[in-house]
Amino acid sequence: MSADQQRILTRAAREVIPGQIVNLGIGLPTRLFHYLPEDLEVLVHSENGVLGCRPRHADEAPDYEMIDSGGAYIATRPGASVFDSAISFAMIRRSRVDLTFMGAFEVDELGNLANWKIPGKFSPGIGGAMELAQKVKRLVILCSHNDKHGNAKILQRCRLPLTAERCVSRIITDKAVMDVTPQGLTVVDIAEGLSVAELREATDAKLIVDDAQLGRF
Amino acid sequence: MSADQQRILTRAAREVIPGQIVNLGIGLPTRLFHYLPEDLEVLVHSENGVLGCRPRHADEAPDYEMIDSGGAYIATRPGASVFDSAISFAMIRRSRVDLTFMGAFEVDELGNLANWKIPGKFSPGIGGAMELAQKVKRLVILCSHNDKHGNAKILQRCRLPLTAERCVSRIITDKAVMDVTPQGLTVVDIAEGLSVAELREATDAKLIVDDAQLGRF
């Protein structure tokens, strides 16, 4: 894992409030699992049908019928339950999941999210992303600020097919932490060593910056 | 219980095929419970959420949380399951109940059934009757042939609000066993000592009688 990813995950772990129900999307968010202390009173939901999962300890044999939605063998913590896919998504659609972390291809100023399809290039399916993005109480996006070609992923308007409209609350990238507000994208934290001008340069959306409030991470 | 009711129930018990799933409606049909031998391999469904109930033995203490849909304290037999009301009615709507017995205010030649409401007089609710009547594979009506004023309950057309259209397969009364067929009501059995003329007199529907086929009960 790169240093940038580590910084994103370390910052993301601070978003979790004890007592919450949290879902970790496939990809980078799944790794956040390992950044949550085991004694943190949080139930991690995985949409394949478990609430209250934790990473397997190094010395635990895998239970081949206990996986998370990404396919990793997991274990459960006290207070866990298992259930079918209808119950699992009822939980999601009824906004019983407090906080979800998800990756993104594109996010925009309005909080629109695109992370499931690149027409003609990538369309393995939808999975649970649409429901989670549309209905979770708080959606935090974890992604690199720019794609591997250097193109901005934080845009004025998404161009790819949307996962859900106006669903994102906060975006955490290697370069900044940004909140979606009625006024636009407000920068909360900026990466150590990065200037606001550099951040604006790497972003295709208007950024609202209040220097007096700006944190570093 | 009257001799007429006993004759209805004795005849009705012959309708049950070993291996079936059977529902007993409130009222007279509930008493059929006691006419089914305990070793008969049948699972009795009660729509409040149990499959595989049996009458309590005389020496069994009641379990106050184990009732049938009529409110009687019941027990379960091997192979029983309990479940919520959604599962219970899914079973009904998916026609997983093979046979249901139900009472009636009126039944007609087309197999229409009225047994839930007498406008202005009796309307305590609907319960599970509509779904059971509409979706069960085979609906057998158990009722007196005439009401307490002597009026026919077996009619050319029902006058009361319907429970379900064209749902009845067979009618068992104190006077006859009749099948609903595309040609009309066909008499299968007639009560001991009753003439076909007397039966026709007590009925407000056309009855098809083949003397050569007619049984007694």
Place this chain on the structure above:
Amino acid sequence: MTLLYQKYRPIEEAVAAIPHGASIMVGGFGSPGTPFALIDELLAQGQRDLTLIKNDANEPGIGIGKLIEAGRVSHLITSHIGLNRDAIAAMNRGELHVTMHPQGLLAEKIRSAGAGHHGFLTDIGQGTEIATRRREIELEGRTWGIEPALYADFALVHAERADRYGNLIYRATASNFNPLMAMAADTVIAQAYRVDEPGSLAPESIHTPCAFVSQVVQVAPATSEQGRRAHVG
């Protein structure tokens, strides 16, 4: 959002969140599964002008029968009230507005809300007076009734066992409408005969996962009230 460690509450505090005029789903089919203790607390606290959603009206003098007799219920959405002559009388006098649904449709209207839908398409009741009171739609050459989802502000549910996160297990025929209502209401208050520490219930044995439950209270096991019903098996 109720945080996990905030769910286990005294019964007075849990019920005090219910205002006058609230819509409240109440579990139970007859006595089994009826949250008697929560209902009695509601009676004691005095909330009025309530809309209740319950399969039946219990019986005179027990459960929601008490709330109806006390004039605290303005609207009852139900399936069958034949075992409560007082409720039938109140309905006939026009003091209690009653909406009747076929039992399975009532369950599904609640389940539809619990699943986060807005309703479902059914053929149940087509050809009866039920069909005349709902909107219909043509699809694939047939006419279907549209049954809107039924949401509520609160649900009062009864469980056999719970943990203090709000995981619930039902017993015998006390399940009935409880798990459906636990998903459909905005705030869900569960009573259980026993509330243990998280980890005391096997994950596969849990019927209602804690995510749906807002508060959980412990109540005394089966009172004589639940046994004093007229019916015998």
Place this chain on the structure above:
Amino acid sequence: MTLLYQKYRPIEEAVAAIPHGASIMVGGFGSPGTPFALIDELLAQGQRDLTLIKNDANEPGIGIGKLIEAGRVSHLITSHIGLNRDAIAAMNRGELHVTMHPQGLLAEKIRSAGAGHHGFLTDIGQGTEIATRRREIELEGRTWGIEPALYADFALVHAERADRYGNLIYRATASNFNPLMAMAADTVIAQAYRVDEPGSLAPESIHTPCAFVSQVVQVAPATSEQGRRAHVG
């Protein structure tokens, strides 16, 4: 109608009832809950031109991955096939027709059939391309998508334990789509690691009541195949 005492069958006989061209729901989310033995029997028997309904396409070389590689599947209705590169390639070559649904909607379309409905009203996917491919309806001032119920001729489901009437218990995350599919298909074939006499399963512990299950077969417990997945936790 399958009578209760006729449900426990040899696997060959149960699967032989499936004709060419059948629509078949297959339980499982990834490996857990996938009825590997029933799928392998289907592969051996040679049924073709199948429509499969499954959350995912398993992985190359296991589960329905084998059926797809053998060219036996003409249509796959699914939510995500990202773990099976062969299925993606077959889709891209136009050899496998794939219909994608959001996972929760796929579950609910199946559940809607299982409940005996014709569909449900949802706001999931409104504002996305999902909404463009379905009929909509205006109700109470909002626009809702109509998602039709998804029925099938057969369902193949996997359970941990069963009795010979077909009562089923799932374990861990092997539940997933299995109980929904068990209600939605006309003929339901269940495999279980252990099939006992009726009475061996506690009534409250049963996840799928036997009324929904047509046939039940016993299969050898967890094979190495289920462990040979690329992912590690």
